[in-house]
Amino acid sequence: MEVTITLNGTECTHDVEPRTLLVYYIREAAGLKGTNIGCDTTSCGACTVLLDGRSVKSCTVLAAQAEGRTVTTIEGLAEADGTMHPVQRAFQEHHGLQCGYCTPGMVMAIVSMLAERGDHVLTEADVRLGLEGNLCRCTGYHNIVEAALAAARAPELRL
Amino acid sequence: MSILGNRVLRREDPKLLTTGGTYVGDLDLPSALSLTFVRATIAHGRILGVDSKDAKRAPGVVGVFTCDDMGLAPMPPSMAFLNQAMARPLLASGVVRYVGEAVVAVVAESAAAATDAAELVVIDYEPLAVVVDPLEALKDETLLFPEVGTNNCFELQFGHDDRFFEGCDVVVRQRIINQRVAPCPLETRAAAALLEGDGRLLFYSSTQSAHGVRDTLASSLDLAKESIHVITPDVGGGFGAKATVYPEDVVTAWCARRLGRPIVWSETRSESMLGLGHGRAQVQDVEIGGTRDGRILAYRIDVVQDAGAYPAIGAMLPFMTRTMATGVYDIARAEFNSTSVVTNTVPTVAYRGAGRPEAAAAIERAMDCYAAEIAMDPGELRRKNLIAADVFPYTTPTGTEYDSGNYVPALDLALEMAGYPKLRADQQARRRAGGSRQLGIGLSSYVEITNGVPEGEYGAVEILPNGKAIVRTGTSPHGQGHHTSWAMLVADQLGIAMEDIEVIHGDTDLVPRGVGTFGSRSLQIGGAAVNQAAIEVVDKARALAADLLEADVADIVLDKPGATFHVAGTPSISRGWAELAQASLERAGEPLMAEVDLPTAGATFPFGTHVAVVEVDTETGQVRLVSHVAVDDAGRILNPLLAEGQVHGGIAQGAAQALVEEFSYDAAGNPLTGNFADYSIISAAELPSFDAAFTETPTPRNALGAKGIGESGTIGSTPAVQNAVVDALSHLGVRHVDMATTPERVWLAIQAARADAGNGTKSRKGAA
Numbered sequence: 001m002e003v004t005i006t007l008n009g010t011e012c013t014h015d016v017e018p019r020t021l022l023v024y025y026i027r028e029a030a031g032l033k034g035t036n037i038g039c040d041t042t043s044c045g046a047c048t049v050l051l052d053g054r055s056v057k058s059c060t061v062l063a064a065q066a067e068g069r070t071v072t073t074i075e076g077l078a079e080a081d082g083t084m085h086p087v088q089r090a091f092q093e094h095h096g097l098q099c100g101y102c103t104p105g106m107v108m109a110i111v112s113m114l115a116e117r118g119d120h121v122l123t124e125a126d127v128r129l130g131l132e133g134n135l136c137r138c139t140g141y142h143n144i145v146e147a148a149l150a151a152a153r154a155p156e157l158r159l
Numbered sequence: 160m161s162i163l164g165n166r167v168l169r170r171e172d173p174k175l176l177t178t179g180g181t182y183v184g185d186l187d188l189p190s191a192l193s194l195t196f197v198r199a200t201i202a203h204g205r206i207l208g209v210d211s212k213d214a215k216r217a218p219g220v221v222g223v224f225t226c227d228d229m230g231l232a233p234m235p236p237s238m239a240f241l242n243q244a245m246a247r248p249l250l251a252s253g254v255v256r257y258v259g260e261a262v263v264a265v266v267a268e269s270a271a272a273a274t275d276a277a278e279l280v281v282i283d284y285e286p287l288a289v290v291v292d293p294l295e296a297l298k299d300e301t302l303l304f305p306e307v308g309t310n311n312c313f314e315l316q317f318g319h320d321d322r323f324f325e326g327c328d329v330v331v332r333q334r335i336i337n338q339r340v341a342p343c344p345l346e347t348r349a350a351a352a353l354l355e356g357d358g359r360l361l362f363y364s365s366t367q368s369a370h371g372v373r374d375t376l377a378s379s380l381d382l383a384k385e386s387i388h389v390i391t392p393d394v395g396g397g398f399g400a401k402a403t404v405y406p407e408d409v410v411t412a413w414c415a416r417r418l419g420r421p422i423v424w425s426e427t428r429s430e431s432m433l434g435l436g437h438g439r440a441q442v443q444d445v446e447i448g449g450t451r452d453g454r455i456l457a458y459r460i461d462v463v464q465d466a467g468a469y470p471a472i473g474a475m476l477p478f479m480t481r482t483m484a485t486g487v488y489d490i491a492r493a494e495f496n497s498t499s500v501v502t503n504t505v506p507t508v509a510y511r512g513a514g515r516p517e518a519a520a521a522i523e524r525a526m527d528c529y530a531a532e533i534a535m536d537p538g539e540l541r542r543k544n545l546i547a548a549d550v551f552p553y554t555t556p557t558g559t560e561y562d563s564g565n566y567v568p569a570l571d572l573a574l575e576m577a578g579y580p581k582l583r584a585d586q587q588a589r590r591r592a593g594g595s596r597q598l599g600i601g602l603s604s605y606v607e608i609t610n611g612v613p614e615g616e617y618g619a620v621e622i623l624p625n626g627k628a629i630v631r632t633g634t635s636p637h638g639q640g641h642h643t644s645w646a647m648l649v650a651d652q653l654g655i656a657m658e659d660i661e662v663i664h665g666d667t668d669l670v671p672r673g674v675g676t677f678g679s680r681s682l683q684i685g686g687a688a689v690n691q692a693a694i695e696v697v698d699k700a701r702a703l704a705a706d707l708l709e710a711d712v713a714d715i716v717l718d719k720p721g722a723t724f725h726v727a728g729t730p731s732i733s734r735g736w737a738e739l740a741q742a743s744l745e746r747a748g749e750p751l752m753a754e755v756d757l758p759t760a761g762a763t764f765p766f767g768t769h770v771a772v773v774e775v776d777t778e779t780g781q782v783r784l785v786s787h788v789a790v791d792d793a794g795r796i797l798n799p800l801l802a803e804g805q806v807h808g809g810i811a812q813g814a815a816q817a818l819v820e821e822f823s824y825d826a827a828g829n830p831l832t833g834n835f836a837d838y839s840i841i842s843a844a845e846l847p848s849f850d851a852a853f854t855e856t857p858t859p860r861n862a863l864g865a866k867g868i869g870e871s872g873t874i875g876s877t878p879a880v881q882n883a884v885v886d887a888l889s890h891l892g893v894r895h896v897d898m899a900t901t902p903e904r905v906w907l908a909i910q911a912a913r914a915d916a917g918n919g920t921k922s923r924k925g926a927a
Binding site: 031033034039040042043044077092093095099101102103104107124127129132133134135136139142143144145146 | 175181395801
């Protein structure tokens with residue numbers, strides 16, 4: 001079946017099997033390999049992307065469910081001139097990544113968390129609970145939480 | 160001013176953060192075939208037949224292979240002292256010995272086609288008796304290798320002295336289970352193989368040792384090393400488990416050669432939980448004896464190590480456990496005995512710490528048991544027995560020479576950072592109040608062995624004609640940040656800006672030799688090799704500059720801020736790195752380069768003290784880690800930002816073992832925790848932020864004064880958290896709770912202690 005998705009701002013159409021999960025559409029049909037797969041039980045969150053601006057685990061959404069919708073992956077987050085998104089920058093400044101494998105999913109989950117917070121001031125507990133579905137084996141989460149809280153204070157992301 | 164010791168941000172990050180990196184599974188290999196495996200569904204059985212007819216006819220299938228089709232010799236245990244008769248076939252041959260063992264290889268045009276076809280392979284088994292418990296395996300009643308006649312694959316037996324505890328007022332005994340855990344790098348195992356135009360094998364591997372993979376492939380496939388080119392793209396974590404070459408790697412390479420097309424193998428998480436080696440898996444009986452006033456006189460530990468179905472690195476972990484058995488304490492007498500046995504489970508390998516967390520957990524639990532017995536504060540007991548700072552190098556009763564140490568300041572700082580007296584007061588207040596939320600405070604003073612199987616490392620620095628530098632290293636980073644750290648070292652020696660220094664690793668064609676990244680060895684030997692190469696390239700440059708400036712070499716100085724050489728006293732006439740690199744090419748016909756194979760002066764011994772605070776709900780057994788202080792000493796710190804990152808990750812993995820993670824089997828050898836839904840891999844929500852600090856006691860064993868930091872967090876944190884859980888319950892009579900300290904185990908321990916108290920007996924036992 002043909003599935004059309006606006007992927008990182010560009011509309012693309014690919015002919016995929018109906019059973020195709022969104023993550024395979026992104027990685028194989030569209031060829032964007034930045035979104036990683038870390039498990040097969042919807043546990044790890046490595047494949048987290050934004051679907052119409054909200055984070056989803058792309059292994060748990062059929063590509064067909066994203067028909068006509070907007071998907072943003074890690075490749076679509078920085079500005080065209082390469083300037084990193086405040087969350088990406090916070091990850092580097094706070095050493096929020098080591099091997100990098102969970103990172104795309106972590107970053108997308110945090111971007112979504114910040115977009116959804118409204119005027120609520122995120123606490124460490126909020127961030128930790130919000131990232132429960134995103135596993136990291138390298139950092140012990142400490143610096144990821146630091147990065148998320150720092151990004152939450154970034155002036156560009158203020159409402 | 161030197162850049163060393165600064166919090167330099169990682170240069171690896173922008174690429175990883177904007178592209179998501181390039182891991183093996185991300186490689187674009189046109190016309191590649193996918194490889195998958197049919198795996199054993201029973202823990203022990205004879206293979207009566209393999210029916211692949213339907214699979215071979217399935218859409219897109221290119222090849223279906225069994226061990227017989229491959230005709231390759233089994234992989235012998237990698238270390239000569241392991242029982243060599245227990246060799247591991249590349250695919251199960253005649254017998255399967257654990258659930259998850261690969262039996263049949265299926266190659267197809269796509270991963271989906273290979274997976275679908277694998278479903279069609281029918282394997283007929285005759286079940287055999289299963290042994291899962293290493294203590295049962297020790298009895299040799301059920302044998303994995305009947306022709307060998309024993310399950311024993313490695314032992315260190317020195318016997319017991321009947322008078323060992325003579326003179327001790329107190330002897331405390333405890334059985335401790337250091338449970339089996341799964342390493343769980345976020346990227347599972349993956350490899351890709353293809354034949355290059357000249358017939359050489361190009362092999363992409365998610366590994367901690369590119370050269371190790373090359374050498375093992377060469378021996379397994381009977382090829383010359385020169386005919387294999389291994390590349391490690393980005394690697395998504397390893398934690399020791401990817402320091403091993405697996406049969407699937409060899410099969411991937413074999414299929415590429417057999418079929419003449421690129422092959423990609425990328426396992427699922429559920430496969431990885433049964434395919435990647437496991438860690439820990441020791442049963443320990445410890446006995447500690449000393450005086451009533453807290454002076455330890457004798458320590459004995461007997462270990463049964465579960466090696467899994469085929470002896471690998473896991474089988475030799477007791478060797479490492481023995482090496483630091485007495486920990487940070489000055490103990491006159493020590494006894495260590497161990498037996499490693501095969502069982503019908505996933506083979507055990509190195510996992511962050513590899514034998515040393517087990518040693519630390521044993522003695523640190525023993526210390527707390529002893530402290531409880533003589534009613535002494537655990538901090539005071541430790542301080543009283545720490546090896547004094549003025550006796551290093553110190554030789555332990557098991558024959559290990561610790562290089563350097565200053566243990567008391569680390570203990571003092573940790574207690575100060577934790578606010579220890581106030582914590583004890585809070586604990587007392589809660590006990591008096593009698594509520595269900597009790598506080599536990601756990602200490603662990605540990606020593607650690609880094610580059611513990613001492614090997615040297617390769618490092619090279621080359622100056623290009625444009626004045627930029629290329630660094631080649633035999634280390635194999637997968638998150639540690641060597642692109643940043645090695646550039647810092649070289650920038651510091653050469654004066655060349657970090658952005659003009661490129662670091663190359665993990666390519667056996669570009670780096671001629673290498674050992675890899677494991678055992679927290681990289682900085683102390685790999686970084687030291689790069690540093691030495693930088694020093695030598697400066698010497699070469701100085702000689703060239705002397706030539707060009709017609710001066711005595713002894714008068715040539717390197718002006719690091721300007722990155723130029725000049726004669727002392729005349730800085731206006733100078734030669735830069737570019738000019739010198741060009742001169743080297745023109746005059747000597749060779750690049751300006753220094754290569755170093757740095758030999759090791761031996762392992763180094765980091766140390767520290769961790770303090771964990773937990774809150775335990777005595778009604779439900781639920782444990783919450785409230786805070787964790789880590790004071791680690793890894794010698795001189797090159798980049799505190801990266802060192803802290805290593806500590807944080809280590810603490811989380813250690814706390815995970817103490818609190819929640821456990822790989823378990825039923826009696827028939829069926830895995831009960833074979834995916835991320837069932838295995839309780841720890842998340843951000845279960846952990847607090849950590850409070851980490853360093854003391855710095857340099858090692859004399861390398862020029863950087865650096866020890867390893869990769870595994871200290873795990874080694875220090877695990878017993879601290881476990882001790883905290885027991886401490887929270889000590890007033891109820893609980894003396895021990897095995898890991899993982901799940902609500903069920905904690906609750907049962909409380910019930911058992913209450914029952915014992917009711918019977919008027921004093922329990923020293925925890926829950927099963």
